[in-house]
Amino acid sequence: MDSCPKKILLLCTGNTCRSSIAEGLLKHKLAQIPEGVCKPEVVSAGLSAFDGSPASEEAVRAMRERGIDISSHRARNVTRDIVNSADLILVMTLAHKRMTLDRFPEARGKVFTLKEYISKNTSLDDITTELSKLHERIERKKAAFSQQYGARLEELNRRRMELRNELRLVEQEIEKLHKQFDSCIDDEQESISMLEDKLHQLDIVDPFGGDIEAYRKTVAEIEESLDKLISMLGLVK
Numbered sequence: 001m002d003s004c005p006k007k008i009l010l011l012c013t014g015n016t017c018r019s020s021i022a023e024g025l026l027k028h029k030l031a032q033i034p035e036g037v038c039k040p041e042v043v044s045a046g047l048s049a050f051d052g053s054p055a056s057e058e059a060v061r062a063m064r065e066r067g068i069d070i071s072s073h074r075a076r077n078v079t080r081d082i083v084n085s086a087d088l089i090l091v092m093t094l095a096h097k098r099m100t101l102d103r104f105p106e107a108r109g110k111v112f113t114l115k116e117y118i119s120k121n122t123s124l125d126d127i128t129t130e131l132s133k134l135h136e137r138i139e140r141k142k143a144a145f146s147q148q149y150g151a152r153l154e155e156l157n158r159r160r161m162e163l164r165n166e167l168r169l170v171e172q173e174i175e176k177l178h179k180q181f182d183s184c185i186d187d188e189q190e191s192i193s194m195l196e197d198k199l200h201q202l203d204i205v206d207p208f209g210g211d212i213e214a215y216r217k218t219v220a221e222i223e224e225s226l227d228k229l230i231s232m233l234g235l236v237k
Contacts, residue, residue, distance in 0.1 A: 004038030004040060004233050004234065004235065005040050005086075005087035005088040005233070006040060006041065006087050007040060007041045007042075007043065007085060007086045007087050007088075008026070008040045008041070008042050008043070008086065008087070008088045008089075008090060009043055009044070009045065009078075009082060009083065009085075009086035009088070009089045009090070010022045010023050010026070010042070010043070010044040010045075010090050010091075010114075011044070011045055011046065011047060011078060011089060011090070011091040011092070011096055011100060012044075012046060012047070012091065012092040012093075012096060012206070013046055013047055013048050013049075013096070013206070013208075014046045014048060014049050014050070014053065014075060014208070015044055015045055015046030015049040015053070015075035015076060015077075016046070016049070016053050016054070016055050016056045016059065016073075016075050016208075017055070017056050017058075017059050017206060017207055017208050017215070017218070018092045018204055018206060018207070018218060018222065019044040019045065019046065019092065020044055020055040020059055020070055020073045020075070021055075021059055021062070021063060021070070021215075021218060021219055021222055022044065022090070022092075022114070022222045022226065023042055023043065023044035023070075023073070024063050024068050024069075024070040024073070025063075025066075025068065025219070025222060025223050025226050026042045026226050026229075026230075027042050028068050029226060029227070029230055030042065030230070030235065033230075033235055033236065037234075037235055037236070038233070038234075038235060039235070040087075040088075040233075043082070043086070045075075045076050045077065045078035045079075045082055046075055046076070046077060046078060047077075047078055047096060047099050047100065047103075048077070049075040049076060049077040049078070050075060050077075051074075051075065051076050051077055052074050052075065052076075053074065053075040054071070054073065054074060054075070055070050055071070055073040055075075056208065056215075058207065058210070058211070058212050058214075058215040059207075059215055061212055061215070062212060062215035062216050062218075062219045063219060065216070066219060066223075078100075080104060083100070083104045083106075083107050084104075084106070084107075086110070087110065088110055088112075088117075089107060089110055089111045089112070090112060090113070090114045090117055090229075091111065091112070091113055091114070092113065092114060092203065092204040092206070093113060093202075093203035093204065093206075094113055094199050094200075094202055094203060095203075096113070097111055097112070097113055097116075113202045113203065113204075114204060114222070114225045114226075114229070115201070115202045115203070115204065115225055116202045117229065117232075118225050118228035118229050118232055119202070127195050127198055127199060128199075130191075130195060131192060131195050131196070134188045134191055134192050134195075135192070137185075137188055138185050138188050138189075141181075141184060141185055142181075145181050145184075149177050149181075152177070153174065153177065156170050156173060156174050157174075160174075204218065204221055204222060204225070205217070205218060205221070206218075
């Protein structure tokens with residue numbers, strides 16, 4: 001985004017851990033920026049939040065260690081009005097992005113994972129497009145394989161039920177055919193695994209249920225991403 005957004009919305013699931021931490025950190029950092037530089041309004045919400053819930057004790061403690069008090073934070077569930085009023089929506093995981101766009105398709109183009117938005121080398125759209133192509137290739141191979149061997153597999157399965165004394169030989173042939181199909185999609189499966197690993201790298205890990213060290217790691221991870229965000233938006237003189 002070339003221009004400074006007027007309002008940034010930070011989203012996670014319950015608005016008691018990651019997005020509350022991100023809101024507190026970003027507000028704290030923006031408060032230290034000199035006057036005359038664009039300072040977006042920062043708000044947070046949850047996709048499945050219980051309105052009025054406080055930030056988790058661990059989140060409050062981890063942030064207090066950084067000199068930031070979020071004890072007054074209260075969770076709120078995201079609404080269409082909140083989404084529409086934001087110029088930039090930063091979510092914590094790819095799953096959050098999908099859920100947001102499913103519920104608010106009009107927000108397309110301004111919803112990103114935090115790590116996706118600040119990344120210069122990772123294109124989420126490119127990854128998902130490549131994944132889609134690989135899955136389509138598998139489906140085409142599956143259809144061709146079924147056309148070539150489907151009738152034979154059905155025949156062998158009938159024989160297996162009717163001719164128990166031939167079961168061992170029949171199942172050996174079935175196993176061979178399945179292995180033949182598996183071997184022809186090895187390249188696609190390996191590529192899918194590598195691309196899905198890249199997608200997970202765009203998520204900010206949920207510390208909910210973890211100990212204080214998990215929350216400290218999440219604070220550090222979010223802060224690193226927000227520092228890059230501030231730099232990217234040109235908020236530092």
